Amino acid sequence: MVNGFFLGNELIALAAVNSGVKSAYAYPGTPSSEILSAFQKFAPERYAQWSLNEKIALELASGEAISGSSTLCCMKMVGLNVAADPLFSVAYTGVDGAMVLVSADDPGPYSSQTEQDSRMYAVSARVPVLDPCNPQDAYRLTMLAYQISEKYRLPVMVRPVMRVCHSRQNFMADDFSAIPIRETILSGTFRKDMPRWAATPKFRRILHEKLNKNLDFLAAEMAPKIPEKRYDMAVVASGYAYAMAKDVIDEMNLPFDIIKVDMPFPLDRQFVIEAEMVYDRIVVLEETFPVIEHNFTIKTEGRLTGLVPSEGELTADIIADILLKTAGITRETAKAGITVNESPVNLKPRLCAGCGHRPAFYAMKLAAPNGIFPGDIGCYTLGVNLNAVDTCICMGASITFAEAMKRSNPDRPVICTIGDSTFFHTGVAGLTNAVVNSAPIVVAILDNETTAMTGFQPVPHKTGKLTIEQACAGAGVKHIVNADPYNMKKGVEALKQALAYAHTDNAPAVVIFTKECVTKTRYKNKKTAEITDACTDCTICYEKFECPAIYRDKAKRMAKIDESACIGCMVCIQVCPQKAIGVKK
């Protein structure tokens, strides 16, 4: 036994390993990414795959589970939008082995486009969903999810929020090598069953009916326990909101009973009726949508009544305010006695010093000063700081938006940016569409040879089995050029030529900017750049170009380079209009 301090994501992976999972599939996305890496770490002999996208991951996990195996599939909630198609269908067919889908939510949001609630998908697809409150609970509920999946032959969702994925907690873990390997881990046994696995609409209705019955049994089996009554008011909560509410109630001694809901859907009707009978007032706390709350009809407050804010993450302070208000207690201010006479300088996230994306964005601005620049999802979304990302909608939408923007704004050049991983995720289909429909756009593929944003997961073209050029050519693109982003002049030229080609040939052109992520490789040139007295403090290098290694020396009124941060890409030298930057001797 080892007493460790584990991430929620690690304990989800450990539970999957201990439940006998044969294969795990995922596409990286904050806050879910560490689950598959941990699975690989805990059980290197089992199969783990970073799939090209979430739909593919879920179909592979489902296919194996339909073959009698036990599988794990992980993604972030916006990935579930991509994977929704197989989810809804597999909910009806069920599985023959076991399958757990982990969809991690990001209330806040901290690293996402939306605050959507994966549990709403579970409700609408009719898939049971478990909502863990902290890392230890995530272990327990993932184990339970596999038991439910095996018993009812249904896919089961586990929905941790970011605060569960990225919390750490003490946990006594077994020695991993001692985990017994079961038969199912080794191979599946596909049993043909056409009315089920290839159901026509007529059979689908039958499957739906069976599913509904199963869900009723499961709801009853998993009904939350009403505790011995101490107060007239109760908090009904799930997930991280439960953990916070429990701590707040204990620490502040508030007059509420608290009921934990492990499984927000399906929720037992009988439990709801009983709770409404036992208590005078019920406060429902959950993130981010009122999934549990919708089951209650009387005496209940929460998001639907405006007591709980409808957007943003719940915090200990928000929950304390809600409960104090409900209980009619006024809170004494604890902060009196501290005086602060200064305020912090604001920090915004920026591309790393020496990142290849920065000069690529800068080149785009130079090549097309009045251009429209649809962007995509990854580190390079930070191109907004350089005014070179005009839209950011969802994975792959840079290319489709480029086609659309060009059609709406035919007189303006359109250059979109998409990362290598995102390109293979959903970019290829958009690019094919642009070719087929003669869109005169330039697609700049920012190839950093990794999935950097989420922790450097591998990318398809680094397997040596295919290249980005081949994928573009396969999509029908005729103009494909490579450019080194560190060479600004050539980068601008490549983009200008691509724009010219796109307009004369009425077809998309691709420029691939390749520079391996310097943060992943920890690249550092032996030489750094240096700023001379010729600097006129024009602000370009530290504001417009925004290299984090360059700052303004207020006293000297000139730019300065922080040598410990400078990695020596020497792009700033090409950017400075005064030729005030050189290589340090």
Add this chain to the structure above:
Amino acid sequence: MIQGVICGKGGQGVITLNAMIGTLAANMGIPAVSAETHGMAMRGGSVATYIKIGECLSAAVAEGAADFIISLTKDEALRNINFIKKDGVLIVDTDQPFDLTGVKIFSLPASDIAEREFGGRIYGGQVLLGIFLGCFDGIDTAKALEILKTAPKISIAAIEYGVKYAQTH
């Protein structure tokens, strides 16, 4: 229970420092929960992590409730100052003075000291960890150091430097 905020800029080792404290607690047989932010915030933006050491379910620290803040920059200490409670402990890596009253402040250029004394700026975090271990009566400093014995020698030296600093300031 001891609860606090550990913060700094992305890439400074905030998460590592938090995990070190939690692992130490776990090894001392004390339950602990922490919360981190990954992803976009890590590209040089502000990073705040939370930790509660003792019996609890969440790592959510309320405003005015933190017993301590450990910050790798002065700005991040100020950004999270609303979390600290009266007479809480503020441990900060900075050479700038604070214009702040009502809390106990340990501010020192820990990374500079670490570079000078231990040959690397990264050990600055360990110096701060040492101060943390040295300034709370609730923490058995001797036991903590005993558990840390297996850590690399330089780390231990940096932590001990911090412990001593806390005991003499």
